[in-house]
Amino acid sequence: MMKSNLYTEVKNGSSPVNISDIPVLDYGRFSEEVCTMLTEERFHCLSYFCYPAGEVMKFICCIADDGSGTFRILSHEQTGSAPLLSLTAKVYSMHIFEREISENHGVMFEDHPWLKPVRYPHYRADRQSVMDNYPFYEIEGEELHEVGVGPVHAGVIEPGHFRFICNGEKVLHLEIQLGYQHRGIERLFVDNRAGLRNALLLESEAGDGMRRALLAEDIAGDSAVSHGLAHAQLTESLALFEPPASLQAERCIALELERIAVHIGDTAALCGDVAYQLGQVACEALRTMVINTTQYWCGNRFGKGLIRPGGTNFPVTELIAGEILTVLEEVDRRYSNVVDCVYTLPSVLGRFEDIGVITRAQAISIGAVGMAARTCGVPRDIRATHPFQQYRQTPVTAVMQESGDVLARGRLRALEVKESVKIIRRLIDEWRKQSVESGQPRYNLAYRPDSLAISVTEGWRGEICHVAVTDHKGRLMVYKIKDPSMHNWMALALAVRNQEISDFPVCNKSFNLSYCGHDL
């Protein structure tokens, strides 16, 4: 942990920071610092939130420095309800955080382009703001028409409303209204209500720990391992618990398996959206092989129940490791054949190439993370820049694409699957060298009081950031979750501009963003 008089610096997954150690800046200084940092490409904002601390409202901003591999924590405190000068005017990527703060706590930001509601939480500041009166952007014009899609999805996946403004077949503007999946997850993490615990027939201390581990896996069902790991890592960090190396390796194997499975599934879906049947069925079959391997390991195809704080219920055995290697060998071979075929077929290329382009400048300005950023030449991969768990010993290089179109997002998936297979092989080698058992999960880890901890993992979609603040008794006071979808939904909205409306589904699928991860 490094300190300066402006911010506190920590590493990913390191021991927590004392709240009182974080320098409190006045807002002018804070704003200047944050804006200066975020105009540089190596910085991006992980989380910006506020919570009431006694009389004052305490604002915490966590910024990742990809250059040095550290997180910088800045803070400022406000009393009263005077409006603050918005950061968004200078750094566009802050828009979603300021909208969230404004919605939850009624803090007003001056000069923010439009403080629209984000997800209508039950305890929102403005109870008048409801789904039905969402302020959509409108354009007047004789030749324009609006197309509203959703909230019920045609394929009945998750709800979200898309409002297109089109000129004929061409999309001029897309606005995405989310919030339908809001479940109050962040509050559930913090609440210690006995009702929930009793419903799960759990005992007090350990019960809360288990309840939270279960909750973390349910933040976004397709990222059960990634979110579960972010939570487990955060919990261990708050409890100053260092997981054994074998456990760290196992967790990374699970994370990569999840990545492989989802990427192959997405390739199938991309083929399906352009009606290329052969690619679709071939990839669907391969995805099943991968998720069935996860099931063989932990009994659940999506890896639920696999990641737990302090240990695991399903330690890897030589049998499981062997099975994973055998399956991956075949999946790797067959998937390579399929993608070779898919990404050379003219009719498929015609649907993917130059469709839904995100430029590098756009990606940086909206703070795109993960795959969306890597497809247009912005190297944001937490495994490489802020390594966690076993990635500290097994370094990973970020896979990159430059063109930022649907084809780039498709190809990135193909390359990442190949890379992940190699990573898993290395991880299994590492795991074989370890002699210490992974141990049983520990749900009753005691958290350090008055502390703040950050944990960031790289899920298949991108970086997942969990931040927790504890009170003087070591109970959770604030739990903030940030799914990569928070930033990347805006990338989708930009990608479909000036495209044909009929290309929206394939653009949407190429990002494959999470509704519930955003809505929490």
Place this chain on the structure above:
Amino acid sequence: MTMAGFILIAVAAFFFPGIILRTKSIASGRKGPGLFQPLQDVAVLLKKGSVFSSTTGLIFRIAPSVTLVSAACAMMLLPFAEQKALLSFEGDFILFAYMLALGKFFTIIAALDTGSSFEGMGASREAFFSMLVEPAFFVLMATFAMFTGYTSFSVIFNHFFITGNDYVLIYSIIGAYLLAQIAMVENSRFPVDDPKTHLELTMIHEVMILDYSGFDKALIHIGTWLKFTLYGSLIYNLVVPAGWNLFLKIGLFFGVQALLAVVIGITESFRARNKMNKNPKFILTLSAIALIGFTVILILTDKLA
């Protein structure tokens, strides 16, 4: 015997969608549904009642019946081999084209009747693409008419091989190719439309019939099958010469229909669908091929001078 064409087309229609489905299943290595699954689906739909949106009116309700009846009327105009069609007069191919267009017209205004933004979008696409494919059909028919000197289906097909012209084979092939492609466009199949998609924004035909259910939906399905075999029957008449043994001809008729279905199934398995703005170019190419054929015939038959 004049009923022969009518009956054969109707019988072939019941197997057509099943063959496409089976082809696609086999091509993708799936077990897939059986040959008669589409029939069973429609049988279930026929037993069900229909649900209507409160924003729709009379047009929406009569459209499926009009579509089916117009397809049936078009069937009456098609001959089978040297048999005359049920209805046959000079210029009957124009009535054929516009019977099908009438059905399409009703589907389109019924889609607009629902007031949904999706259906309006689909209707506009369908109208646009149908408009583009129309010249291809008429230029092709004009070519045949000029070639044989007659303007009625029955007589044209009766004289097609008797003219003793060596170029006839070429014309059968180009004609068969064009008719197969026109059938795919008119029936909203590959590469213009994808009947399997669940994404309204990419749909053309499917989105227009989204609001239909039960009995009405069954009528629409049957109408689509009939349209396929209508074109299949045209192709048959084009490639199989009149005057062969009757049973052989019936066998060949089903052979040609099955082949068309297999070709559609294979096309839909091994390629992706067109990008929407590529469709006009694709369809205009069909008209262009038809025009080239027309010009060549003009030159060959010395009618240019």
